[in-house]
Amino acid sequence: MTTASDSRARESTGGHPDAAFIAGDTGVDTVTGAFSYSGRAIAEALVGSGRQVRTLTGHPERGTSDSLIDARPLDFDDPVRLASSLEGTTTLYNTYWVRFAHDRTDHDRAVINSQTLFRAAKRAGVQRIVHISITNPTIDSPYPYFRGKALVERSLIATELSYAVLRPAILFGGEGVLLNNIAWLLRRMPVFAVGGRGDYRVRGIHVEDLARLCMEKGSERTDSVVDAVGPESPTFVELVRLIRGAVGSRARIVHVPAAVVPPLAWMLGRALHDVLLTRDEFGAMDSGLAESSGPATGETALSVWMAANSAELGLHYANELDRHFVRNRSIPCPDRAARE
Numbered sequence: 001m002t003t004a005s006d007s008r009a010r011e012s013t014g015g016h017p018d019a020a021f022i023a024g025d026t027g028v029d030t031v032t033g034a035f036s037y038s039g040r041a042i043a044e045a046l047v048g049s050g051r052q053v054r055t056l057t058g059h060p061e062r063g064t065s066d067s068l069i070d071a072r073p074l075d076f077d078d079p080v081r082l083a084s085s086l087e088g089t090t091t092l093y094n095t096y097w098v099r100f101a102h103d104r105t106d107h108d109r110a111v112i113n114s115q116t117l118f119r120a121a122k123r124a125g126v127q128r129i130v131h132i133s134i135t136n137p138t139i140d141s142p143y144p145y146f147r148g149k150a151l152v153e154r155s156l157i158a159t160e161l162s163y164a165v166l167r168p169a170i171l172f173g174g175e176g177v178l179l180n181n182i183a184w185l186l187r188r189m190p191v192f193a194v195g196g197r198g199d200y201r202v203r204g205i206h207v208e209d210l211a212r213l214c215m216e217k218g219s220e221r222t223d224s225v226v227d228a229v230g231p232e233s234p235t236f237v238e239l240v241r242l243i244r245g246a247v248g249s250r251a252r253i254v255h256v257p258a259a260v261v262p263p264l265a266w267m268l269g270r271a272l273h274d275v276l277l278t279r280d281e282f283g284a285m286d287s288g289l290a291e292s293s294g295p296a297t298g299e300t301a302l303s304v305w306m307a308a309n310s311a312e313l314g315l316h317y318a319n320e321l322d323r324h325f326v327r328n329r330s331i332p333c334p335d336r337a338a339r340e
């Protein structure tokens, strides 16, 4: 039942029935990468709650003609246009980052691009930024990904805009890459190599839980930093065993010296015309950076999700290079299809 106070709240929150009262809310939010992975989940959650959604994307052609999302270019070389695309935005949900250095973009460049985006948001009068970072970012990290993320968080705070920082370790669900590709390998290979004891933990969050958390944080007005993590934190070898069981693989899990993993992953990546796992990604995971001691902020248990999606998991390889460097490739959402 809609009450008079609900209607008043809706008017004052720009048509968003779920949001807390936000003075000056335009009803419009902008999400980076709404046709890619987490940005897609965030945009869908926002549209579902009655928000008008714009996206800044390098792949506007991935939007469908009936899409409710207004796509604009994510062009860091044109900050004036970026700012004008952001005008009228209440909250910017920023997913922009690069997983590894490739083509003309590395992590240093991604830091500069993120700063350009924040400056454009400030110039455009954006009221709040919900920013996706990574667990355990530090300025003195040996890993450019983690160091860059720490620098970007620092730049965000320096804008003096209202902000929330969400720090996931890995995402699962939808068209996630890491778990899917482990499953793909386990389905096809007779052996699966785990670096060292494999006792480093991986605390994943379901991509739709992350989207919900983003929306929650979008409607708040206090500055916050929170780990975006689910309830389960298996060690890497437990995770591989879980996936192996879920997809009915008979691959033998073997432990190899940690130093063997990066070159092995490099060779496999070459064969797949992709980057499977970088030396830094393995090193960061091996040194415990995918773990969090914080409380669960996502509710979906990895093991439950895995059991429900085992039939589709790893049937197709998810190629990271195709996603970001090939045009006209749409990204389906397999586990959503399975749920519906």
Ligand SMILES: NC(=O)c1ccc[n+]([C@@H]2O[C@H](COP(=O)([O-])OP(=O)(O)OC[C@H]3O[C@@H](n4cnc5c(N)ncnc54)[C@H](OP(=O)(O)O)[C@@H]3O)[C@@H](O)[C@H]2O)c1
Binding pocket: 032, 033, 034, 035, 036, 037, 038, 039, 056, 057, 058, 059, 074, 094, 095, 096, 097, 098, 099, 102, 105, 132, 133, 134, 135, 168, 169, 170, 171, 172, 178, 324
């Ligand atoms: N996926 C994970 O498991 C995971 C784990 C921990 C943290 N995170 C963080 O979560 C955020 C979102 O990750 P995601 O996996 O959902 O990312 P994504 O959808 O693949 O990409 C997010 C945005 O970054 C842009 N982008 C990605 N790679 C790019 C490249 N090489 N060159 C130019 N633009 C690029 C995308 O551009 P388009 O609009 O053109 O697609 C999109 O706008 C990131 O900040 C990431 O660091 C992700």
